[in-house]
Amino acid sequence: ETMNKRACYAMVFATAGLGLLWLYFVLVMFLGRSIGGKGIGLGLIGLSLPFALGVFFIVIRAMLARGLVSSTQLVNLTLVVCVSLGSLFIVDIIYAIHLKSQSVGKPRLEESRPFDSAMTWRELYPPLYYPTDRNFRLHKANFSVSGTHYGVLYSPELMQSPTLAKSVFELQEFSCIIDQHGFRNTIPLDQADIFTLGDSFTFGWAIDSAHSWVGILEDATHRPIYNLGIHDSSPKQELELLKYLIETSGNSMKIHTLLWMIYEGNDLEDSHGENRLPNPNNPSHMEQLIEGTVLQSLHEIPFLIKEQAMITKIRDEDIVFRIPSLQENRSNQNIIDGIQSWFPLYHATNLGPRLFVPQYIERAGKPFSYVLNHPNRPRLDQVFEEMAQLGKEFSFNVIVVIAPTAVRLHGRFYENFPPISDKPHFIDYIATLSEQKGFRTLNLLPFLSTYGDKELLYLRDDDHWNKKGHAVAAEIIFREIFQQETEK
Numbered sequence: 001e002t003m004n005k006r007a008c009y010a011m012v013f014a015t016a017g018l019g020l021l022w023l024y025f026v027l028v029m030f031l032g033r034s035i036g037g038k039g040i041g042l043g044l045i046g047l048s049l050p051f052a053l054g055v056f057f058i059v060i061r062a063m064l065a066r067g068l069v070s071s072t073q074l075v076n077l078t079l080v081v082c083v084s085l086g087s088l089f090i091v092d093i094i095y096a097i098h099l100k101s102q103s104v105g106k107p108r109l110e111e112s113r114p115f116d117s118a119m120t121w122r123e124l125y126p127p128l129y130y131p132t133d134r135n136f137r138l139h140k141a142n143f144s145v146s147g148t149h150y151g152v153l154y155s156p157e158l159m160q161s162p163t164l165a166k167s168v169f170e171l172q173e174f175s176c177i178i179d180q181h182g183f184r185n186t187i188p189l190d191q192a193d194i195f196t197l198g199d200s201f202t203f204g205w206a207i208d209s210a211h212s213w214v215g216i217l218e219d220a221t222h223r224p225i226y227n228l229g230i231h232d233s234s235p236k237q238e239l240e241l242l243k244y245l246i247e248t249s250g251n252s253m254k255i256h257t258l259l260w261m262i263y264e265g266n267d268l269e270d271s272h273g274e275n276r277l278p279n280p281n282n283p284s285h286m287e288q289l290i291e292g293t294v295l296q297s298l299h300e301i302p303f304l305i306k307e308q309a310m311i312t313k314i315r316d317e318d319i320v321f322r323i324p325s326l327q328e329n330r331s332n333q334n335i336i337d338g339i340q341s342w343f344p345l346y347h348a349t350n351l352g353p354r355l356f357v358p359q360y361i362e363r364a365g366k367p368f369s370y371v372l373n374h375p376n377r378p379r380l381d382q383v384f385e386e387m388a389q390l391g392k393e394f395s396f397n398v399i400v401v402i403a404p405t406a407v408r409l410h411g412r413f414y415e416n417f418p419p420i421s422d423k424p425h426f427i428d429y430i431a432t433l434s435e436q437k438g439f440r441t442l443n444l445l446p447f448l449s450t451y452g453d454k455e456l457l458y459l460r461d462d463d464h465w466n467k468k469g470h471a472v473a474a475e476i477i478f479r480e481i482f483q484q485e486t487e488k
Helices: 002-030 042-065 071-102 109-115 156-160 162-167 213-221 235-252 285-290 294-308 310-315 324-332 358-364 368-373 377-394 406-413 425-436 445-451 467-487
Strands: 143-149 172-178 194-197 225-227 257-263 397-403 440-443
Touching: 002 042, 002 071, 002 294, 002 310, 042 071, 042 294, 071 294, 071 310, 109 156, 156 162, 194 235, 213 225, 213 467, 235 257, 235 377, 285 294, 294 310, 358 406, 368 377, 368 425, 377 397, 377 425, 397 425, 397 467, 406 445, 425 440, 440 467, 445 467
Parallel strands: 194 225, 194 257, 257 397, 397 440
Antiparallel strands: 143 172
């Protein structure tokens, strides 16, 4: 009887221990994700928990009955599992606190808005929305705005630095008209047969339309060009946007040539999901019932566990291993006139001072395996395949234009700049993929490289092209694509 009680206690203890381990990994790996179009929430995970516990109990009982493991061994193994899980949980918390300490200098623009006279792009730029459940956005239609703003690397506390205030931060004049379809255009949709597709580089970030590469190219070709650029969009979102416009515009869209700009900086890492994320401002009925109660705090615990888990950070590329000497060198660039900056400042004799985006520096230094093994890489392949099919179905030519980062073009000419890869792995991958799909490909990097150590083509406080950068890009695209076509 004593042995039976010990065996029962051991089975319950082991089942509970394995259940906790299973629950931790399910929360971390699947909570908030979508499988087969079905979102996985706490309800589904809660329903699966009794089933998992039942399976564990049956397996453990069978192992005890067959003598594969004794009660003592089972208890010891369960203790190891529980201690390991507890240790992992503690490591998650410690690393989350460490990351918080590293982001102390990160700009918090939203909190500074009531105390800063300068306008930021978030306050000025046309608002975006999701027109469908698919993963893409449009500007809200019939919207116009005009004003000035600093670059995206600006924060008011950094204006205390004389170097940044006098030599880096520059107010950019920006005016924008959004048409009835949700795009930055002044020409009707049915008048153009050349379309441009891309992210903020195509949209024309921090620059008037006339001075953007799209506007300059339109003047050079003497042909209307319709701009489909949406800032903060991925190739997947751009594909979905194009599908939507073709579907909803009817016969008014007569596309013959599509200039599709791919950006080295974040087009691999940005969202490539099929559907948009659930609306965080649309809580479920249960969430509304428990709002303001202790249950609301308990409801948030699983999401905090997932967010702080190292597994989540590894999967989302938030954990980056750096060589200590390089990290120490880089940190010196983050102290500017005694002020801590999230963005490092580098100096070059010919190019002058400039702030750089740390994520782009890190990505530019990664090996080819980073591109090849990235979870979005096969999704990107599928996007290009679908674009090829779309081009065939609607009889338009796709020309892929690849834009490098400022890190790639100018970085090596700045003093004490961290080393980057000898080859632009993502650019090379996109060029190869584009050619495999039969697209004409224009890699801007070799052409822009002549300016690398001579003239800055990017804003000093932003990761986008300045006026010169847009003008040079437009001249290259016109010469290499449209002028050659005319000569033929």
